Amino acid sequence: MATTNASAPKRSLALPESARALDKLNRQFSVGGINSLPVYFGSGQGSRLIDSDGRELIDFISGFSASNLGQRHPRILEAQLNTANRITIANIAGQAEGWPVLAKTLCEKFGYDKVVAMTTGSEATDTACKLARGWGVSVKKINPRDVLVLGTSENYHGTISGVWPLMEPEAGWEEFATFSKNMTNINPKTGKVLRYLHPEDYAEVFEQMHERIAAVIMEPLHGLARSMEEEINFCIEVRKLCKKYNILFIADEVRMGSCKTGRFLSSDWMGPENKPDMVTLGKSISGGAFPASFVLGPDEVMTKMKPYHSVSTFSMSSMAVAAVQAALKVYEEDNLQQRARDIHAKWAAETSTWNFPYLRYAPGFGADLNLLLDEEYQNRPENISPRRLSLLCVSKGLLVFPGANGRVRLGVALTISDEDLFQGFKILKEALDELPLYGDIEGSEETLGAF
Ligand SMILES: Cc1ncc(COP(=O)(O)O)c(C=O)c1O
CATH class of the missing domain: 3.90.1150.10 (Aspartate Aminotransferase, domain 1)
Structure with a gap:
């Protein structure tokens, strides 16, 4: 010093x-x-x-x-320039010709049945929670007014109104009236925050009201604890509790996916037996070269999504497809x-x-x-x-x-x-x-x- x-x-x-x-x-x-x-x-x-x-x-x-x-990145730039030289945008009424193949690639690579595309990470987390609520209502038979998606303290999923209430109350709930009875990281019974790295908080809330809970969303690795093991073990414990109570476990991989932690998905560290029910991807899935985000999950959840339930002008666009395809190759080949x-x-x-x-x-x-x-x-x-x-x-x-x-x-x-x-x-x-x-x-x- x-x-x-x-x-x-x-x-x-x-x-x-x-x-x-x-x-x-x-x-x-x-x-x-x-x-x-x-x-x-x-x-x-x-x-x-x-x-x-x-x-x-x-x-x-x-x-x-x-x-x-x-x-x-030269290989992503090349793919984007090639695409930009051919097309600007032709979306929604039809679709980018590369999208169906990319959808297959994503499902096969990550081991899920279906994918839905968006542009930002916040849209992805919001859509994942929406899908989980839909599953909760139609499959788990939860009353739509009671259905819950729970978050955890210290995690981040975006500040759009839908997912904002999954974060701590201090983070603007009062100022912007973004209260939600369906999406929260507060135990509705005790009024206490569900703490990251504290599986006992989830054991308690699941025990109290599992029949109302459709899903839990969290970043499997967040980077706050002293060791990766501490964070992963917490996620594994919550994931196991989710299985016990028929609750979906959503891994938010927007920041820590895309090889950041040494495996493609941070949830890969949880082991195949603890694979999340759904994952969200964003940010560097396209190498950051064009906004692209995704939610992947099983048919039982994903097929609840019908036309007009999730649509975004720039999702699945030709530029997004080009960037994601090129980025996936770079991650693998390098x-x-x-x-x-x-x-x-x-x-x-x-x-x-x-x-x-x-x-x-x-x-x-x-x-x-x-x-x-x-x-x-x-x-x-x-x-x-x-x-x-x-x-x-x-x-x-x-x-x-x-x-x-x-x-x-x-x-x-x-x-x-x-x-x-x-x-x-x-x-x-x-x-x-x-x-x-x-x-x-x-x-x-x-x-x-x-x-
Ligand atoms: C884990 C996580 N989820 C979601 C988001 C929101 O992504 P975006 O800023 O692209 O909306 C972020 C952004 O930092 C994030 O880190």
Whole structure:
């Protein structure tokens, strides 16, 4: 750790000119998002991004797994350009000629009977829950007014009104009146949040009202716990309880699917005997090159969906089909499940040598990495916070993201070179080392982490 001289003046860090100007404009005219960092990008290649001030940054967040294959992957780009040269969009009245074959490929690859396509991850999770409710009503014979889909704490499924109530009450229920009696992560009987990593909460709620519950949705791996085993064992236990009570288990693979954790689906770590009833895919299933998302499941659930029950102008479009087909080939041909495991091993070896009193632990689940900072140090002279650390990293040429609860979110593309990976580790370590020497850091006033 850099030695702090209590009487020495602290360093300060200002934003570069263009970032400051764009940030001002952004704040004046736009809303939404997740308290992004004041850094704006116009181009990139692989794991390198160029910002509006001409700075080159190594991408250590990959759009929260949207760009697991990096920027402008040549094989995806080629497939997209070929398609864009032939067609713009002809959808809904007819369909893209490549879609039926891609639908077959997806069902066979993941072992499900049917697939429904959408564009965003939020649409996929929402549709999965809708399908599960439909199954609950027509197969499990639950009264439509009573049917429940349960979430779990700390997970994220999107902020559209349908799935928002699956997340904690603090996450905007009151302000936007997104209460739902059908979709919740609160035990309706006890009023307590159903906690991630606490199977006993599910044992309790299932025991109390299993006949009303159609499904549980969760991310099989989320990246918060110290080890992958802890998270997977929790999911396995909930999955087993689901089987016992005839409740569907939906794995939200939007972020941790697409080889991120070292297997194609994070739920693959649960073992074939615990295979989820349904999965959602999004983000990097298309290499992030075009919005495409999917829900896969068994006939018993999926055939409840009739025409007009799920339709989206840009789903199954020719560009989406081209990007997904190309991305699937890249994952397989380049053996990227193995690459995720290599990245994990390199991260574990590197961070095992780090020793900062304000770093609690550094979990790595394949290429999804995190730093968990001790929040106590935010109010000490060291002034350590995820946002301050992230801004210092950006100034040194590394893009990372400040999350909530002391969490610095990291996640690298599976195509990252070892050179960029090790350079990223070096910058991160240097920033952790030097952060106590800094006073004012422009842009650090936004303290709220999103998730
Ligand atoms: C696990 C998970 N599910 C769903 C979503 C929502 O996806 P989108 O932002 O594409 O709507 C996200 C987004 O980060 C996610 O991480």
